[in-house]
Amino acid sequence: MSDNAIEVRDLVIKRGKRTVLDGFTCTIPHGSVTGLLGPSGSGKTTLMRAIVGVQLINEGRVTVLGHPAGSAPLRRRIGYVTQAPSVYADLTVRENARYFASLYRLTAKDADDAIEAVGLSSHAGQLVAELSGGQRSRASLVCAIVGRPDVLVLDEPTVGQDPVLRDELWDQFRRLAADGATVLVSSHVMDEANRCDRLLLIREGMLIADDTPAAVKRSAGTDDLDQAFLRLIRDQEVAAK
Numbered sequence: 001m002s003d004n005a006i007e008v009r010d011l012v013i014k015r016g017k018r019t020v021l022d023g024f025t026c027t028i029p030h031g032s033v034t035g036l037l038g039p040s041g042s043g044k045t046t047l048m049r050a051i052v053g054v055q056l057i058n059e060g061r062v063t064v065l066g067h068p069a070g071s072a073p074l075r076r077r078i079g080y081v082t083q084a085p086s087v088y089a090d091l092t093v094r095e096n097a098r099y100f101a102s103l104y105r106l107t108a109k110d111a112d113d114a115i116e117a118v119g120l121s122s123h124a125g126q127l128v129a130e131l132s133g134g135q136r137s138r139a140s141l142v143c144a145i146v147g148r149p150d151v152l153v154l155d156e157p158t159v160g161q162d163p164v165l166r167d168e169l170w171d172q173f174r175r176l177a178a179d180g181a182t183v184l185v186s187s188h189v190m191d192e193a194n195r196c197d198r199l200l201l202i203r204e205g206m207l208i209a210d211d212t213p214a215a216v217k218r219s220a221g222t223d224d225l226d227q228a229f230l231r232l233i234r235d236q237e238v239a240a241k
């Protein structure tokens with residue numbers, strides 16, 4: 001098997017009249033935490049949708065764990081957390097987790113472990129409708145990790161979380177990767193990017209960097225990832241002229 005959990009080749013995606021991704025190619029290694037960073041509207045969600053197999057693609061190829069994205073063998077092997085929480089509002093956190101666990105033929109203990117892992121144990125008995133926005137997105141995360149997916153795709157999972165929780169969530173992503181999962185996380189927050197093994201920097205549907213955080217900083221000649229990103233964008237603009 002390839003060293004890469006995810007391979008994206010020459011991907012072209014049009015949404016409406018707009019070409020969102022125009023010949024996008026990248027690879028994501030097994031057992032890594034990869035950060036997908038870029039400005040709003042740059043195509044992060046579109047790329048993630050293509051990887052989980054819910055986005056029509058115009059050209060190119062997306063392969064996940066050796067299978068075409070969206071194909072049947074992948075369904076139980078991928079967890080996806082969208083920006084909109086996808087849990088049942090009229091059930092408690094525990095009921096949601098147990099329901100998703102049952103779909104994977106897992107136990108109530110597995111559900112409780114997932115709740116514990118994202119720091120929601122003290123709210124396990126609460127209805128999702130009565131949770132804060134940040135708690136609700138962690139409830140979605142519980143349901144995505146309970147089936148122990150090999151690939152976990154998380155669209156801005158730390159938005160609305162306080163700094164302590166963000167830190168704990170990143171520890172959790174690192175643990176999942178240490179256990180062999182491939183984690184792809186989108187974020188706007190550059191200090192979070194430092195916690196990734198690799199970064200994909202995307203702008204207007206184009207990949208402008210694909211490297212470790214240290215190498216991205218080195219190539220931009222700065223220790224600050226925000227600055228590095230801005231410099232890479234400027235370099236790209238100069239090169240395009």
Ligand SMILES: Nc1ncnc2c1ncn2[C@@H]1O[C@H](COP(=O)(O)OP(=O)(O)OP(=O)(O)O)[C@@H](O)[C@H]1O
Pocket residue numbers: 015016017018020038039040041042043044045046047
């Ligand atoms: N359903 C849609 N129909 C048409 N165009 C869309 C649709 N969804 C997104 N787009 C366009 O595709 C482009 C990329 O959007 P995408 O959601 O992938 O960006 P993003 O990087 O995830 O942004 P954000 O960080 O704000 O979530 C944007 O220009 C957006 O307007």
